[in-house]
Amino acid sequence: MAQATVPTCLKNTTIIPVPKHSSAKCLNDFHPVVLTPIVMKCFEKLVLSHLIACLPRTLDPHQFAYRQNRSTEDAFSTAIHLALTHLDNNNTYIRMMFNGFSYAFNTVVPSKLTTKLSDIGICTFICNWILDFLTNRPQSVRLGNHLSSTLILNTGIPQGCVLSPLLYSLFTHDCVLRHNSNIFIKYADDTTVVGRISNNDESAYKEEIQSLSAWCSMNNLTLNATKTKELIVDFQKSSSSRHSPIYINGSEVERVSSFKFLGVHISEDLSWHLNTSNLVRKAQQRLYFLRRLKKVHLSPKILTHFYRCIIESILTSSITVWYGSSTVYERKSLQRVVKTAQHIISTQLPAIESFHHSRCLCRAHKIIKDSSHPSHKLFNLLPSRRRYRTIRTKTSSDQFITVHNPSLLFIALISVTYNIIIIIIIIIIIIIVFRISGAGSRGQQSKQGCPDFPLPRHFFQLFWRDHPGQLRDIASPACPGSSPGSLLGWPCLEYLPRETFRKHPKQMPKPDQLAPLDVEEQWLYSKLLPGGRAPYPISKGAPHHPTEETHFGRLYPGSCPFSHDTKLMTIGESRNVD
CATH class of the missing domain: 1.20.58 (Methane Monooxygenase Hydroxylase; Chain G, domain 1)
Structure with a gap:
């Protein structure tokens, strides 16, 4: 590698003709697949990893071959998405030309290739090594048991080598657009021109085709009119045979109703029935x-x-x-x-649908992480920065929603759902932690000798009647997170449910609908709530109602006028006001 030299024995290649289809009749119906020594293939993989690491991020974003987080699915979906976005407007249609080259790999000039590699920042010794690898190559053809004589070649990229697709992709990186209304979709030697035409103005599209043909002539590449096909997508009701044909080197390009583009059959109505x-x-x-x-x-x-x-x-x-x-x-x-x-x-x-869901989610994560991906801009965060905005939901026609690449929309919805689920889980965890910590503090207080003192459910309804202003302040949102007991200055009541005070006073039951307070409850009511009046005549020894009781709080131990084993101290005594 340091000497930029490849031994001749490692450059010796053998061509095996592989038929493109079962009915191969001429030489053009065969693929010239090159076999190289195993040691050379291993060394090519090392060079390949080094080249990929050295590629600048400013490389053509619409070149999808040998790029991280790129695949044929990205190339196809980008072309369809950009086309359908344009078709959503009025008086528009799409012309897609799938270019076919004559012996694209075999006509590449190594000196021009190394010059282009140097222009994009590839190391000089790597460029010299690639130049030596592509020149003075002994080559022979083997068909069955027959082997041809050896021929020395100084042009072309061996089709079938590890480095061949990447080298060809870098060779075509300077083939750029002249008009913004057109798009180049590149995947190695597959180049597609997508012309977005408005108001029947095809001048920019035709100029782009002529510019591409001129670039091919300058770089020793030949556009084959026979292999090149054109597909027109026009959903206008007034569409007819007004579309003029395209000519390449004097030959008319064939117009087709469907084409196999990067392994997927695409038709002129953009339906997937044929595929x-x-x-x-x-x-x-x-x-x-x-x-x-x-x-x-x-x-x-x-x-x-x-x-x-x-x-x-x-x-x-x-x-x-x-x-x-x-x-x-x-x-x-x-x-x-x-x-x-x-x-x-x-x-x-x-099921097939399960693969669709999992692969969509995986592809979404790759696109979101790659800021240079052509589809990255489709995932826009909302101002909250917590979830992604869904792709266009309002269109002037149903064609965009019906035929548009569904994976991105599905992925965006998955991202929204995923973030919502995460937020809900966090809220649930916070509530559980709060409950556990509250239970722990109450348990610790019980261990210190604070007995449970049950209070009737209507105890606080009576307080609402006598002190509506205080409870209205407690129920206001101005004091979020504070317990009503702490706001009233009751340290003995460590927690009171806020919902108790949110009812309107008119919705409270009438006094005759409430169970009577016994002596202890009446005393507690009068002591804890200064100014509280007895709603009923005190009936000594009144029965207690367990069904109407709730543990709303605890009292500190102290003195109590009743003969209980556990003495109680009123809040007034604890605050030195009683």
Whole structure:
């Protein structure tokens, strides 16, 4: 690494042609996959980790390949969200061009690549090492048992090496927009132009296509008009065939009604029927292999592993993008595959919806933590700084809510619910701690010799009648958190429920509806509440009413005119006023 040299034996590569589809007929129907020595792949991974750590945060935010907290789901959802945000306005439509390059990796010039790497701040010795790695490469082609002669190459990036996707992504980082009305969505060699057109003005979109074609010519890349497709999303009622075609190098770009973009089928009406039907069809085909494995009496554990690797991975591919806005019929068709596999394996399998919820929440946390993520601005904190504002809830049409990437809205709602639950839990903990501490203090006071003295429930109703002004002050919110006993200057009453004083005086029961006070209660009423008048004739030995009693407070020990083992001292005596 210090000498910026790669031994020739480690640069020796072998190309294996892999067909793109089952009906391959010409050379263009094959992928040239490069096989390199194992030692070189290990060394490439070390260089890859170093390159990723050196990448500046100011790199193109719409390049989603080999970026932390980025994936094909982020690229797809960003394109759909920006498009539908524009479609929510009047007289608007979207033109999306999915660009296809001719031998993109094989036509990269290593000298231009290292110059661009140096411009973004990559170390000089790393740039020189990459230049030596890409030049003077011995290469041969193997087809079955036949091996071609060796050819020395000085151009291109080996397709299949560990560093290839990242190097190509950095090679295209200077391909920038000319008009703000357009968007570039990049994922390695997949580049999509999203034109947001208003009032039928397509001049900015067409200029962007011409600018992209000129940039490709300057960097030895060729736009292939045959591989390039265009999709038009127009929900206007007056839409017709007025959209003019796009030409690249004199060839017209084909217009399609659907396209497989980063593994997800997107259609011109932005529905997910085509995507879900393809996923269900693929998953049902693989159920055949699950049945074959069941017939050879494999254990349910092995069958479950096979299901998760082969079938479940298909059903949950990019699930945060499309599942939230899929129809009930589409969800049932997906779940039907799960039930069939569950019947074959004879064990319980997780539902598709559970994967959607968990992955949405995981993706939300990643977006919130990454301030450079294109979707980070969608999560705005409310002024309270405690929860996130939900994504747009008012739109001029139903298309944004119906088709819009549901994961972000779902995530925002989850964030709100999560914060509310946390606040409720904290409040409950505070209440429990307060109750426990209160019980402990009362228990400690009892240990010091303070006996419980029960008071009738209507004891305080009588005080309300005789002293309404004091209780009105107690019930006011001006003294939050203070007990009424402390406000009245009663140290013996350590706690009185505030709800006792919140009733209106007119709602209090009449004196004839109250149980009579016995001698002790009448004496206590007259001593604790100066000026209190006896509501009834004192009946000596009146029966006590346990059902009408509540432990509202305790009295300090002292002298009492009654013959009790435990002497009581009135509040007036404790305050030296009696």
